[in-house]
Amino acid sequence: MKALVVGNGGREHTLAWSLLQSPRITEVVCVPGNGGTATLPRCRNLAMNADDFEGIARFALVNNLELVVIGPEQPLADGITDYLQRQGLKVFGPVQAGAQIEASKAWAKALMAEAGIPTARAAVFTDAAAALAYLDREGAPIVVKADGLAAGKGVTVAQTLEEATQAVNEVFSGRFGEAGRQVVIEEYMTGQEASVLAVTDGQTIRPLVPAQDHKAIGEGDTGPNTGGMGAYAPTPVVTPAIMARVQQEVLEPAIATLRRQGIDYRGVLYAGLMITPKGEPKVVEFNCRFGDPETQAVLPLLETPLDDVMLACIEGRLDSLELQWKPGAAACVVVAAEGYPGSYPKGMEISGVAEATDTGALVFHAGTRRKGSSVVADGGRVLGVTGLGDTFEAAIANAYTGIDKIRFEGMVYRRDIGYRVKAS
Ligand code: AMP
Ligand code: GLY
Numbered sequence: 001m002k003a004l005v006v007g008n009g010g011r012e013h014t015l016a017w018s019l020l021q022s023p024r025i026t027e028v029v030c031v032p033g034n035g036g037t038a039t040l041p042r043c044r045n046l047a048m049n050a051d052d053f054e055g056i057a058r059f060a061l062v063n064n065l066e067l068v069v070i071g072p073e074q075p076l077a078d079g080i081t082d083y084l085q086r087q088g089l090k091v092f093g094p095v096q097a098g099a100q101i102e103a104s105k106a107w108a109k110a111l112m113a114e115a116g117i118p119t120a121r122a123a124v125f126t127d128a129a130a131a132l133a134y135l136d137r138e139g140a141p142i143v144v145k146a147d148g149l150a151a152g153k154g155v156t157v158a159q160t161l162e163e164a165t166q167a168v169n170e171v172f173s174g175r176f177g178e179a180g181r182q183v184v185i186e187e188y189m190t191g192q193e194a195s196v197l198a199v200t201d202g203q204t205i206r207p208l209v210p211a212q213d214h215k216a217i218g219e220g221d222t223g224p225n226t227g228g229m230g231a232y233a234p235t236p237v238v239t240p241a242i243m244a245r246v247q248q249e250v251l252e253p254a255i256a257t258l259r260r261q262g263i264d265y266r267g268v269l270y271a272g273l274m275i276t277p278k279g280e281p282k283v284v285e286f287n288c289r290f291g292d293p294e295t296q297a298v299l300p301l302l303e304t305p306l307d308d309v310m311l312a313c314i315e316g317r318l319d320s321l322e323l324q325w326k327p328g329a330a331a332c333v334v335v336a337a338e339g340y341p342g343s344y345p346k347g348m349e350i351s352g353v354a355e356a357t358d359t360g361a362l363v364f365h366a367g368t369r370r371k372g373s374s375v376v377a378d379g380g381r382v383l384g385v386t387g388l389g390d391t392f393e394a395a396i397a398n399a400y401t402g403i404d405k406i407r408f409e410g411m412v413y414r415r416d417i418g419y420r421v422k423a424s
Contacts, residue, residue, distance in 0.1 A: 360387075
């Protein structure tokens with residue numbers, strides 16, 4: 001069976017790699033892919049944009065690709081699944097109506113209220129005056145969010161009213177385009193964040209091993225937020241007791257409520273959680289796709305072939321499939337270009353990937369591209385190096401052993417991935 005993966009990040013390299021571990025998968029085509037998927041055996045890139053639904057459909061049909069996997073949120077929010085399904089393709093990823101759970105924070109909040117899912121108290125505004133009046137009543141700290149997809153830049157955790165006011169004005173300034181038509185203002189929550197990704201066929205929902213990521217660029221979780229600088233799984237912060245609550249209080253009601261609204265949600269439902277100091281899971285946000293870099297830590301632990309899981313979701317048979325996991329832990333450390341998440345250079349030649357792989361680490365490419373016989377940096381997050389081990393400590397140490405072999409000009413990475421777990 002041949003599969004197609006849409007996207008070009010570390011998540012998509014991991015999805016392609018994971019699919020190729022399955023005995024049934026003979027080839028993976030990535031659209032448009034990166035330097036990692038260009039050099040992975042039995043994998044190739046197709047130079048086509050993720051928003052070219054017609055081109056992707058034609059290619060998949062002509063080449064008999066039996067499984068199409070959508071990596072990023074944008075094409076899902078734009079209805080790629082609906083389009084490809086109408087052409088008769090099997091697509092892993094929710095339909096456009098379901099992707100609203102990530103594409104509109106106001107919509108997600110309304111769904112959570114209807115489902116009774118624990119989350120921060122919130123209010124939604126379409127004009128600045130009403131939003132500012134609300135801020136005055138609530139005070140700080142408080143969280144201000146642009147409603148729509150803003151590539152991770154639409155959220156301000158404001159410690160002061162001044163910051164919050166500025167954030168509201170920024171949302172309505174037009175800087176976020178359509179995504180800034182509404183603002184969601186919500187209660188500030190404290191605790192530890194965790195990511196529970198789950199797969200669903202619209203009826204049954206099964207969690208993957210729980211993960212945590214490090215969003216901040218700097219060690220000790222300081223400095224501006226990024227797409228994610230490292231992740232590890234399974235995180236002990238989400239205990240079996242908390243996981244049971246997540247299943248019962250978050251995942252099941254979300255799927256049931258989507259169904260009640262007539263939305264047949266199949267794919268990944270990713271719950272971004274705050275585990276409060278009392279040990280209660282509260283939803284920070286939902287995503288309609290795999291997390292990046294959580295995927296780089298979670299999928300290497302999955303024993304069940306990924307295509308089996310995805311086809312069971314697409315075909316409504318997830319109730320008869322129990323997910324099997326490898327023992328031990330995985331940790332992914334992201335290597336970025338100097339300057340990220342601000343501006344950064346591109347084109348630096350990367351060396352040592354083969355040597356890193358020889359140590360047993362898995363090197364997933366994010367922002368890279370093939371240039372002749374070499375691979376060069378082509379984005380802010382360049383590589384994700386995953387270590388596996390019997391324990392957390394071993395997994396993390398193995399990731400760094402791999403990174404030690406890798407060189408490119410200006411490479412930066414956090415040396416403290418997993419410190420919260422190590423300290424506990
Ligand atoms: P989001 O895009 O909604 O996940 O928000 C990005 C980040 O902002 C989250 O990962 C949290 O670190 C932080 N955040 C969002 N909402 C809240 C909240 N209500 N309380 C505290 N932190 C939050
Ligand atoms: N790692 C956070 C995300 O994928 O949204």
